Amino acid sequence: MIAGNQLDANFSGEFKREIDAIKLSKGNDAVDTDWCIDTVRVEKNPGILKRVFPVFCRIKAGQSHLIRGYDTHLPNDTMYQEQPALLDRRQSDLKDMRDSYEYRYENGLPVTLKKLPEQEKFSFMYGLKIADILSDQLFDSVVGSTCENLSDFVKLCKLFWEPHEIDRWDDDEKFGLQRLLGVNSSVIRRVKDMKQLEKLHVGEQDIQPLLQGLTLKDAIKARQLFIVDHAILDKCPKSPNIILCSPIALFFLKEDKLMPVAIQLFQSRSDNNPVFFPTDDKYTWILAKMWFNNADAQIHQAISHLGYTHLIMEGFAIAAHRHLSKLHPIFKLLAPHFLYLMAINDLGLKELLAKGELIDKLMSMGSEGADYLIAKHKDTWRLNVEGCLPADIVDRGVEPTDVPFYPFRDDALLTYKAIEEYVDSCVSLFYRSDKVLIEDPEIQAWRYDMDRSASDGGLGVKGIPGEQGSFQKREELALVLKCIIYTCSVWHAAVNFKQYDEYALTLIGHPPKDKRERDLKEDAIPTIQPINKLLTLMGLTKVLSTRATNALGNFEVNYIHDPAAVELVEQFQKNLENTRKEIEKRNETRSAERAYPFLNPAEIPNAISI
Structure with missing residues (x-):
């Protein structure tokens, strides 16, 4: 699909009757360049639009192309x-497309894609925009290389976009x-059920005061206990000399506040893998939250963002x-939502995911770990559940009866419903x-290619209806169309544009193995990666958080x-x-820290x- 890379073909004059079709032909001239035409505009007089004929194809030398009406036809039309x-001709064009768009x-x-087709590359203007954004990242990283300590880094941050709520980094409610x-x-x-807590070494005497006096079973029955279990990280490859946790965290719903009540940093019970509580030493608890969020960032980047958008x-x-x-x-319904997808992925696979590139340098899992997580999650990801917002909720x-305040869910559902009405009407x-x-x-x-296994030449996606x-x-x-449009728009926005505000990709040193008292300067700050890597990270997430x-x-x-x-x-x-x-009205009533x-x-x- 091409945006802006088109040949304008305008015809004007007086017509005695309506034009129902046009024919475009390219002669066998010396110019070895295909025509890439989006639309042909027919004007009665200059500036007075009579009709638009959609073309959206490449016309090679010696070829002609007939465009009839609005050129929107099912292949089983009586025509x-x-x-x-x-x-x-239609089937011949599709054969050419299969030659150009090969699975890898x-x-x-x-x-x-095995190879990015010419028509999928960035337009000239969009390429300039991407280059400009990347040059800003490079500038920030170069300037940042002059930072020698955390104080210099904080001063530099004030020169450009300061992450939202940077001053609430140690707050449990924010967590x-x-x-x-x-x-x-x-x-x-x-x-x-209690089975979900089997791996957690939580004693009732430790947790009950944090559950307003409820036992674990009572909290579950009251629908107030929530969990994040990153078990998929347990055997995940990681960067050399880096520790990657596979944590489990429990949260308790107090009215409309979701508060952390327990964090276990690894899956297996052991003496050096205690469960940490907010009642523990302040900086030990902060370290537990930091290592949890570091693990959560690997899940986010590999699975929620790269893999499954x-x-x-x-x-x-x-x-x-x-x-x-x-x-x-x-195809015409979906085309706007696939714009530049293949081009940005081609760039991302080379500049982000390849060995020795940014994910390898900045993230605890490295590129090998990212590949592992994306492939591992493919065994469980279903289009009609994880890829479908209402079913996922x-x-x-x-659901709202369980979690009354959930901005992501509530705002995403509003737009999902607009997409749903649009798709249902179109179908x-x-x-x-x-x-x-x-x-x-x-x-x-x-449809046949969607859930056909990769070994048989398909996409191998689970949860395809039919x-x-x-x-x-x-x-x-x-349903398939809703899930695709939702994922390409709403879901990608949710996992992409807040990265600059929240991201921390790598921690160094060792996560806490006991509950002794710890110190901010001696224990917490030394786990943060070097200043030059922080600036590279900020540059990267600034790029990713830019709307283009x-x-x-x-x-x-x-x-x-x-027209219909x-x-x-x-x-x-x-x-x-x-x-x-509606969303802007909601944000007027949400407090500053709860705006979304x-x-x-x-x-x-x-x-x-x-």
């Missing part, structure tokens, strides 16, 4: 029965709030290019019945021109505007493009 040559399978990761409005807000779960969505995008013609209405037991418009859907060979080929590798009902297709594309619903490229579908887009935009107003502007639709990009 193709009457003119089989048009269907032949590597290290058990989600499917990515609890991070599970509800932080950068990794979808891992907290309600404890539903960037990479998992790339597989769906590649499959769409391979199986859905650019004339297909579902129920699965984790964090009903494009498919008048389930029978039309079942008989669509392109959409069924796309039977025997196909969609049987329109609501099955609609349009807000949701304001598409960079308009693929949809059919345009009406649905306009209604989607109205619903998003109402959502914006990150899922205001005006702040959510259409796609994963940075």
